[in-house]
Amino acid sequence: MSSKAQRLPADVSQVVEDADRLAVLRGLDAIDTAADADFDRITALAAAIIEAPVALVTLLDTDRQWFKSRIGLDAKETATDISFCAHAIAAGDDAMVVTDATLDPRFVRSPLVTGPEHIRFYAGVPIVVAGARIGTLCVLDREMKAAPPADRLAQLKTLADLAASLFTLKDANRNGAIAKAELAREEKRRAIALDAASLASWVWDVRTDIIDCDVLMAELFNLPPSNRLKARDILRAIDPRDVYQTETRFRDALSGSDDYFGEYRVTGFDPPRWIATRGRVVERDSDGKPTLIFGVNYDITERKLGDERQRLLLRELNHRVKNTLATVQALATQTVRHARQPSEFLEAFSARLQALGAAHSMLSDREWRGIGISELARTEVKPFETGDKPRIAISGPDLLLSPDQAVGLGLILHELASNALKYGSLTSPSGKVDLDWKTQSRKGARRLVLTWRESGGPQVAPPDRHGFGSILIRRSLAKVIDSEVTHEFRPGGVFAEISMSLEHALK
Structure with missing residues (x-):
């Protein structure tokens, strides 16, 4: 209670x-x-009915x-x-009248x-809202007055009831406006959320x-824009391949x-558009059959394409692993066959395995979609600089292999660079290698022609016996359709030319 x-x-x-x-x-x-x-x-009418100069609609809080x-x-x-x-609200729901306040001990x-307002007369009726006397409709006079007739007090009470109705109505309107604004905000939030999630x-x-x-x-179902559609x-619009399963x-x-919950394709798109549906029955008839269903649809094409890419990548990876194991086995077998002692085998095999691993690592980073020839060339010959x-001068347009x-x-570039460092131009401080490539047209088909030229090194003579490195240079592209490899030991330096069709390369 306040003081x-x-x-x-x-x-x-x-x-x-x-x-x-108070609530x-x-x-x-x-x-x-x-x-x-x-x-x-209302106050104007009250003042006129009681014939008093002051009329108020009051609201009583604890302190004011x-x-x-x-x-x-x-x-x-x-x-x-x-x-x-x-005192008026404490007295009950009827009017309280004070004819001369100077004679009322309250x-x-x-x-x-006693102050400048000089109130002498008071007549007030409680304003009752929801069973609570929240204030009054009252009239006051600075002169004492006789008690108003009963019919005038009844009219004052009617006006107080009207004031109560006004408070109730305006509160309902206010609450309705608040609810409407909240609903609008909620609808906007929902719309933003659905739009952000593409639902x-x-x-x-x-x-x-x-x-x-x-x-x-x-839009999702490739239909004319509308907010009302037929089921x-x-x-x-569902792809015939998915209709039976969806139904x-x-x-x-x-x-x-x-x-x-369901997923299905929609006709009219290439690649196919995939749609997911989530629905819930919110109303059923007396027989238990659905009559009203709420739900959302959303595009899952990217996810489906990603799943398909993943499956293709896994198949490609399985294929490559088998090929890689076969290649590693062949490298090991041939390197052992041509090695004079175990240390020579270990060094040669490790280097070739690293060259193979470098190419595989780049392919794996790119999900086996291919490698640019410039990046491949620099990666394979860099250890020999x-x-x-x-x-080693490298030049040529970038192409995707x-x-x-x-x-x-x-593998070919590794062997050429390795041999150049061991036996060829890179054994001499003045020696160098020019590695370049270009595209040519032959019979209407594009081809890649790559050349390796050594110069500035020692005099070169054809070897009496070709080692596995030379064999590897000639045979590493055996699996590549329409490829050709020339490997020559010219007096001024080793020369190699690799030619392959670009029709099977990635674009």
């Missing part, structure tokens, strides 16, 4: 401080609101009495503890009586076969539970 309310009589304070009354009052959120012409009309409407009084509020109206010392929401009235939906729904038009799963799901100044072309060419 001011404690100055009121205990029975009055109890009414003023009643929690239920209704504060729930109206009417205190400190703007002036309202509807309430001003605030005037929603006032005529003939400048003050906007007074303290509750000096209020006539506090008000004789009130500043409203098309819908409501299907099974009895009419009509689907009320977002415009995105029509049979949606069914016609069967839908019937099974709805007969066994309220939830449905031993000096501060580059001695298929996995088989990349692996085969990678």
Whole structure:
């Protein structure tokens, strides 16, 4: 209880401080609101009926009495503890009349009586909202007056009831506006969320076969833009390959539970568009058959294409692993056959395995979609650049090689560079290698022609016996269709030319 309310009589304070009354009052959120012409009309009528100069519509909180409407009084509020109206709401639902406040012990010392307002007469009727006396409609005079006739007090009570109805109506309108604004915000949030997630929401009235939906729904099914679609038009848009399964799963799901989930393709798109549906039965008839279904649709094409790419990649990987194991086995067998001692085998085999691994690593990073020839060439010959100044000049347009072309060419470049460092031009400080490539047309088909030229090294003579390195250079592209390898030991330096069709390379 507030300190001011404690100055009121205990029975009055109890009414003023009643929690239920205060809850209704504060729930109206009417205190400190703007002036309202509807309430001003009521105070004007009250003043005219009682023939008094002052009329108020008051709202009583614990510490202050605030005037929603006032005529003939400048003050906007007074303290509750000096209020006539506090006593009026404590007295009951009928009118309280004070004919001469100077003779009433409740008000004789009130500043409203002794002060400049000089109140002498008061007649007030409680305003009752939801069973709570939240304030009063009252009239005051600075001269004492006789008690108004009963019919005038009845009219004052009617006006107080009208004020109560106005508070109730305006609160309902306010709450309705708040609810409408909240609903609009919620709908906007929902729309933003659906749009961000690319979800098309819908409501299907099974009895009419009509689907009320977002415009995105029509777009997903390749139909003319509309917010109302027919379920049979949606069914016609489903790829014939998926219609039976979709219908069967839908019937099974709805007969066994309220939830449905399905995935299917939509006609008219290349590659096919995949759509997912999630639905829930929200209403059934007396026989238990669905009559109203809510749901969403969303595009899962990227996921499906990703799954398909993953399956293709796994198949490709399995194929490559088998080929790689076969290649490693052949490298090991041939390297052992041509090695003079175990250390020589280990060094040669490890280097060749690293060359093979480099090509495979690049292919794996690119999901086996191929490698650019420039990147492959630099990766394979980089380990053989031993000096501060580059001695292997690389040039040529970048082209994308298929996995088989990349692996085969990678092994060839490794062997050429390895031999150049051991026996060829790179054994001499003045030696160098020119590695370049270009495209040519032969019989209407594009071909890659790559050349390896060594110069500045020691005099070269054809070997008496070809080692496995030479064999590897000539045979590494055996799996590549229409490929040719020339490997010559010219006096000025080793020369190699690799030619292969680009019709089977990746573009």
